[in-house]
Structure formats: structure tokens, C-alpha cells
Amino acid sequence: MPNTTVTSPLKSLFSYSNFDDVVPASNVAQRTAEGKxxxxxxxxxxxxxxxxISPTKPATPPPGPVSPDTPPPAIDNYxxxxxxxxxxxxxxxKEKRRKV
Incomplete structure (x- = not known):
């Protein structure tokens, strides 16, 4: 019998995930680097x-945060x-039922 304790956290991994297409399929080959x-x-x-999972080609680095309280902008590394x-x-x- 498999050890479900290890895989239990993965049970809801995809239940709450939301995926959006942000790169058109025609641009994927231009954006990906080696190491898929x-x-x-x-x-x-x-x-x-x-x-x-494909790493993206290095782009121009995003500008740094304006102040220490400002979070850095999101970047797409993968x-x-x-x-x-x-x-x-x-x-x-159909499961066979046992008679008691």
C-alpha cells in the first residue's frame, strides 16, 4: 500500500490553482531558453x-524598487x-459485499 502521507499535500495543489495564458503560442519559441x-x-x-517548465531568455532587467517599502515588479523567469x-x-x- 502506498504511503499517502507524503503525497497528501499534493492533493489540493491543482484544486486552487489558476492559470492564465500570458504568452501567445506563437511567441513561446522566441521566449524560451534551453533547459526545459x-x-x-x-x-x-x-x-x-x-x-x-521552461526558463525564459534573459530580458532587460526590471528597474529596481523606488523605495525599500516598494516591492519589486513581477518578472517571468519561467x-x-x-x-x-x-x-x-x-x-x-461493482464491489462484492460480504455477508456477515
Whole structure:
């Protein structure tokens, strides 16, 4: 039996995530640098999440913060794409019930 204690925090990882397309597909090749990584997460329910994480090419550095209280501007160091597939059974298996 698998140790679910280790994977339990990952259970809600994608439940609350929100992804927006911010780079058009036609510009991805121009923006990515070498060093692409792929992560595959497979759940017990048959879902397979394939994440492709690519570092971006260095751009002009953003201007520094105006004052120490001002947070630095957001920068995009990585491009992430997610593909989800599922291998779901066509029919649900009926469990045999034990008679007591």
C-alpha cells in the first residue's frame, strides 16, 4: 500500500490553482531558453498531469524598487504549460459485499 502521507499535500495543489495564458503560442519559441524540464504527476484516480517548465531568455532587467517599502515588479523567469489526461474506466466495478 502506498504511503499517502507524503503525497497528501499534493492533493489540493491543482484544486486552487489558476492559470492564465500570458504568452501567445506563437511567441513561446522566441521566449524560451534551453533547459526545459518535464514533470509528470499521476494520481490514483487515473489523472495524469504533464507540466513543461521552461526558463525564459534573459530580458532587460526590471528597474529596481523606488523605495525599500516598494516591492519589486513581477518578472517571468519561467514558462509553464500543463496538459491533463485521464484514463477513466468505461464502467464502474461493482464491489462484492460480504455477508456477515
Amino acid at each position: 524540464r518535464t514533470a509528470v504527476i499521476e494520481t490514483f484516480e487515473g489523472f495524469i498531469y504533464t507540466l513543461q 514558462l509553464v504549460s500543463v496538459a491533463v489526461t485521464a484514463e477513466l474506466p468505461k464502467e464502474r466495478k
